[in-house]
Amino acid sequence: MKAFVVAGCILLGLAGFAAATNIQYQFSSSGDYPGAAFTFPQAVNDHKIAGYYETSMGSFGYLEDLRKPRNGRFLNIEPPGSVNAYASGINTKGVVVGGFCGPTACNPLAADHGFTTATGHTRRLTTLRLELPPPLTESMAWATSSAAFARTAHGFLDSNGVFTELDFPASQDTQANAINDARAQWRATTSFPIPASTGFCDI
Amino acid sequence: MNGTFVTVDHPNTGATSLAGINDADVIVGVWSPATGRLPFKGIPVRSSS
Numbered sequence: 435m436k437a438f439v440v441a442g443c444i445l446l447g448l449a450g451f452a453a454a455t456n457i458q459y460q461f462s463s464s465g466d467y468p469g470a471a472f473t474f475p476q477a478v479n480d481h482k483i484a485g486y487y488e489t490s491m492g493s494f495g496y497l498e499d500l501r502k503p504r505n506g507r508f509l510n511i512e513p514p515g516s517v518n519a520y521a522s523g524i525n526t527k528g529v530v531v532g533g534f535c536g537p538t539a540c541n542p543l544a545a546d547h548g549f550t551t552a553t554g555h556t557r558r559l560t561t562l563r564l565e566l567p568p569p570l571t572e573s574m575a576w577a578t579s580s581a582a583f584a585r586t587a588h589g590f591l592d593s594n595g596v597f598t599e600l601d602f603p604a605s606q607d608t609q610a611n612a613i614n615d616a617r618a619q620w621r622a623t624t625s626f627p628i629p630a631s632t633g634f635c636d637i
Numbered sequence: 638m639n640g641t642f643v644t645v646d647h648p649n650t651g652a653t654s655l656a657g658i659n660d661a662d663v664i665v666g667v668w669s670p671a672t673g674r675l676p677f678k679g680i681p682v683r684s685s686s
Contacts, residue, residue, distance in 0.1 A: 457662075459679030461647055464665055466676065473676045475665035477657035483665055483678070485656070526660070 486520035
């Protein structure tokens with residue numbers, strides 16, 4: 435049974451053990467993509483980080499293998515047909531999800547297409563392109579459409595090519611940003627008709 | 638999950654934004670110095686309360 439929990443799920447994840455322990459973090463640089471102006475890590479599994487970096491030419495996805503030496507740990511992610519791209523999620527199998535665009539720079543809040551990739555094989559999620567004029571179909575876990583009730587974005591779950599829509603009740607927009615291995619808990623944000631955004635988990 | 642929120646701030650001055658967390662609770666994000674944004678990872682160090 436679905437239950438939506440209004441919360442910041444990253445913080446909820448931390449809170450799971452916060453009651454029994456004090457938690458502190460040992461911080462270190464996760465690494466800058468060579469030559470990039472900015473590097474934005476978006477997701478991490480046991481040994482890889484997925485994200486995007488920005489240069490004067492736009493934004494681009496990357497995969498960082500923490501097991502490799504500093505000078506050879508970054509891999510550029512360039513889906514076929516992309517000019518700009520980003521990676522926003524990675525699971526324990528190393529499958530990366532993200533989005534990409536044409537000449538317009540994009541980031542996790544704006545993209546034309548979603549993609550998944552693993553071991554160098556990229557799959558375009560072209561089935562996500564819907565009918566509504568710009569803004570075009572969004573990236574790995576949300577889509578834009580002209581559905582009723584002035585809804586402008588839907589969350590979705592891609593399970594082996596089977597897409598299931600995910601919409602937070604009464605929201606104007608729903609955006610699913612990440613998923614865990616159990617595929618039971620998502621992290622996402624919504625934009626309600628009132629000027630507010632709310633994080634939620636779909637458990 | 639029990640609804641308790643834990644604030645996580647990078648020890649250096651500036652804003653902290655978290656983007657991802659894995660099953661070992663390693664976090665990644667960016668923190669903002671006076672200019673620019675810098676990527677970081679955080680490894681949890683737990684201690685008894």
